[in-house]
Amino acid sequence: MEWRDRAHIWILAFFCRKRRVSRSSLPGLSLPTSLSTLCPKLLCALRGCFASWRRTRIIMREGNVEYRTRKAQALRSFCANSASHRLPQKIGARSCRLIHPIRDVGHDKPAGQNRPEEQGWTSGPVGAHSDLQQIARRWKLMSMATAVAEPNSSVDADASIKGRVFDIQRFSIHDGPGIRTTVFMKGCPLRCAWCHNPESISMGQEISFLPDHCIGCGYCFRTCQRNAHQMIDGRHVLVRDLCAKCGQCATECYAKALEFVGRDVTAREVIDEVLRDKPFYDTSHGGMTLSGGEPALQIDFAEALLRMAREQKLHNCVETCGFCEWERLERMAAFVDLFLYDYKETDPARHREMTGVSNERILENLARLDQTGIPIILRCPIIPGVNDRDDHFEGIRRLAARLKHCNGAEIMPYHRLGESKTQRFGLDDKRRISAPTPDPNTVEEWKRKIEPYLFNA
Ligand code: SF4
Ligand code: SF4
Numbered sequence: 001m002e003w004r005d006r007a008h009i010w011i012l013a014f015f016c017r018k019r020r021v022s023r024s025s026l027p028g029l030s031l032p033t034s035l036s037t038l039c040p041k042l043l044c045a046l047r048g049c050f051a052s053w054r055r056t057r058i059i060m061r062e063g064n065v066e067y068r069t070r071k072a073q074a075l076r077s078f079c080a081n082s083a084s085h086r087l088p089q090k091i092g093a094r095s096c097r098l099i100h101p102i103r104d105v106g107h108d109k110p111a112g113q114n115r116p117e118e119q120g121w122t123s124g125p126v127g128a129h130s131d132l133q134q135i136a137r138r139w140k141l142m143s144m145a146t147a148v149a150e151p152n153s154s155v156d157a158d159a160s161i162k163g164r165v166f167d168i169q170r171f172s173i174h175d176g177p178g179i180r181t182t183v184f185m186k187g188c189p190l191r192c193a194w195c196h197n198p199e200s201i202s203m204g205q206e207i208s209f210l211p212d213h214c215i216g217c218g219y220c221f222r223t224c225q226r227n228a229h230q231m232i233d234g235r236h237v238l239v240r241d242l243c244a245k246c247g248q249c250a251t252e253c254y255a256k257a258l259e260f261v262g263r264d265v266t267a268r269e270v271i272d273e274v275l276r277d278k279p280f281y282d283t284s285h286g287g288m289t290l291s292g293g294e295p296a297l298q299i300d301f302a303e304a305l306l307r308m309a310r311e312q313k314l315h316n317c318v319e320t321c322g323f324c325e326w327e328r329l330e331r332m333a334a335f336v337d338l339f340l341y342d343y344k345e346t347d348p349a350r351h352r353e354m355t356g357v358s359n360e361r362i363l364e365n366l367a368r369l370d371q372t373g374i375p376i377i378l379r380c381p382i383i384p385g386v387n388d389r390d391d392h393f394e395g396i397r398r399l400a401a402r403l404k405h406c407n408g409a410e411i412m413p414y415h416r417l418g419e420s421k422t423q424r425f426g427l428d429d430k431r432r433i434s435a436p437t438p439d440p441n442t443v444e445e446w447k448r449k450i451e452p453y454l455f456n457a
Contacts, residue, residue: 158308159268163301166261168273176317178286181274186262187297189323191356193433194383196418199425200293205245205262208424209238213257220249240426267304287315296324306335322362333372343378345387346395370403377455378409382446384435393449400453408455413443
């Protein structure tokens with residue numbers, strides 16, 4: 001055997017052992033009922049771990065028969081007794097081939113001559129394409145994932161569509177039901193004076209600089225061709241007027257004082273990342289959420305993601321500000337299970353003043369969306385001194401009552417993270433308002449004002 005084959009077998013054996021350990025340390029489904037009552041999402045996460053372990057199998061196929069095992073020892077002996085073409089072909093982060101049709105598995109050999117069953121393999125009918133794809137992806141066996149893909153499906157066409165995201169947040173529990181992965185997309189048509197994610201506003205990429213994290217290694221000074229990093233009055237300053245946002249300095253900054261925000265990714269790459277937590281979604285009724293920014297601004301990309309997620313039977317959620325052409329919302333709606341619809345201000349004049357746009361189109365789109373029958377949750381950012389007025393709370397109640405498919409309204413209390421982000425990204429903060437963070441009693445009072453339409457996540 002070549003050293004590469006040996007190394008690969010060792011790696012697989014290591015992961016098999018790891019999974020066995022994690023299973024024995026998990027209480028699994030026998031958690032006390034009191035704990036499940038106290039923290040249902042924790043229970044779901046643990047169930048997800050258990051389900052994830054159960055689903056992780058090594059598979060080999062021959063014709064219509066599939067051999068499965070979880071045993072590293074079985075894999076090792078199987079490979080040791082196989083011709084080299086059956087061994088992993090390549091060692092690479094995402095390119096090895098373990099699962100592939102094998103002509104001579106040996107199940108028809110006489111007993112005692114290394115039949116797969118004798119080596120710990122169990123046989124059964126070949127699973128569905130989606131099962132195999134999922135298992136292949138889980139093991140990063142991308143060649144198999146490609147090999148079992150349905151030829152010429154519309155999902156294949158979607159896979160190569162590119163979009164720009166600024167974050168993909170796993171284990172998110174505030175953006176829809178259950179445990180979710182939230183994809184934050186770049187670009188937003190609104191300019192909210194309190195924006196919590198100011199780095200999402202522009203479609204362009206951004207450089208974040210945190211001087212407090214700088215360890216003074218000087219790599220960025222040497223890397224930057226435009227001399228944008230300078231020492232001014234003994235302080236390290238990023239002169240943004242000189243910066244071309246090429247991102248080179250961020251790749252050199254080991255201290256993470258510099259970060260390049262805004263990745264161009266294909267829909268396939270995003271879905272692969274989202275599917276890593278499929279067992280958690282299955283056990284918690286979670287799924288994927290598109291947020292931003294405004295997903296409708298990258299409509300082809302958003303639609304491709306939603307269609308591919310639907311193909312994988314994920315629960316799809318979209319958070320939208322609603323300020324876009326109706327056709328864009330309609331395209332997404334075909335694959336969405338729940339809309340999280342922002343409702344920021346009841347007074348049209350104040351809405352324009354605080355967000356830069358009128359709320360007329362937003363309300364029109366909301367009414368049309370309601371007619372599609374897709375459930376909607378209103379998301380209401382409440383900013384002290386800006387929209388924490390009684391007439392706005394009354395507006396939320398009236399709107400929730402008017403919509404036929406509204407599951408309720410959520411209060412999103414202001415937090416000051418956006419203020420520090422504005423400085424980190426060197427963004428224009430002339431319109432930005434600075435408000436105090438509301439205390440828990442105030443938030444409870446706000447919530448009482450929109451009962452009985454309050455939606456508690
Ligand atoms: S590379 Fe990062 S840590 Fe080093 S000087 Fe530049 S900002 Fe500071
Ligand atoms: S992003 Fe490029 S141009 Fe801007 S400071 Fe870094 S290296 Fe220089």
